[in-house]
Amino acid sequence: MPFDSTTLERPGEASQRLATLSARLPGLIFQCYRSAEGRICFPYIAGADSPVLGDAHQRLRLADDGRHAFDRVHPEDFPRLMVAVERSAKGLSLMATQFRLSRPEGGEAWFGVRAQPEPHGDGTLWHGVMVDISEQIAHQAHLRELSDTDELTGLPNRRKLMSCLDYQLSLSCRHGTPLSLILFDLDHFKRVNDTWGHLKGDEVLCRLATLCQEELRGEDTLARLGGEEFAVLLPLTPRPQALAVAQRLRERIAGHDFGLFPRRVTISLGVAEYRIGENREALIDRADRHLYIAKESGRNRAIDAPEN
């Protein structure tokens, strides 16, 4: 039967309809008041998300004193929420933010809130909506993970390495702590593909990734830059230690049987330590030059300076 839109206009029904709607809303609608002295209360809250709302008693309490509502906000998100509230009150601009909230029955969920402020008495009154956005947040995290990961090996890709590098460079600059980068490349990998086929080549790349990972610490980042090129970012590691790690990686690969008898798989490595103040490209360029020297001087070696 088609929906009869005239029922929307029947007098007397509007408030009943609104009550039904707000009670079944898959989220919350609310009014939040903050006085000039910072006292917060929720004069009106409605919606179907009862675990977040709490029981009738808790709602009444929020109508009087809204501070309890903030007790369950995740500590990492609390400052961001407070900044959004402050900014919205100051500029009378739409508040739009997201935060995690622990549920009374356990577990936590992400919520998105949008609320329009208006001056009210000596304070601010917001009219807002709040919905559970946990699914969207999980989906976004999954997409981010995909865009940061090399499909073949499952390692972080070039994009991810660059963002780790930027972060570690800023830490190194601020605290004066050492940071090293190793770039490495398989030797004569084209011959592996040409002799055993591309699939076997792929298998070698994956095995190599696992072997290298086993030699590194949890805080090191091993990434595939593309093709047969890899990188390792080593926080808190000066050049001599980074060179020792590079030698260990080299030995591990050269000593492993990849099933390509009589050919052995080897890698050449270039090592560079970050010099405070230089940019990312200068560090990569130095490691790359050392890798080039390692290739030119016979392969299956690690080089950390132009002269050796």
Ligand SMILES: Nc1nc2c(ncn2[C@@H]2O[C@H](COP(=O)(O)OP(=O)(O)OP(=O)(O)O)[C@@H](O)[C@H]2O)c(=O)[nH]1
């Ligand atoms: N199997 C496989 N091969 C790849 C992949 N990416 C790049 N390659 C191959 O890696 C080889 C790289 O060849 P080159 O750049 O000539 O280097 P190389 O043969 O390793 O020689 P050197 O680096 O000079 O020691 C090419 O044959 C590429 O096709 C991949 O994802 N899988």
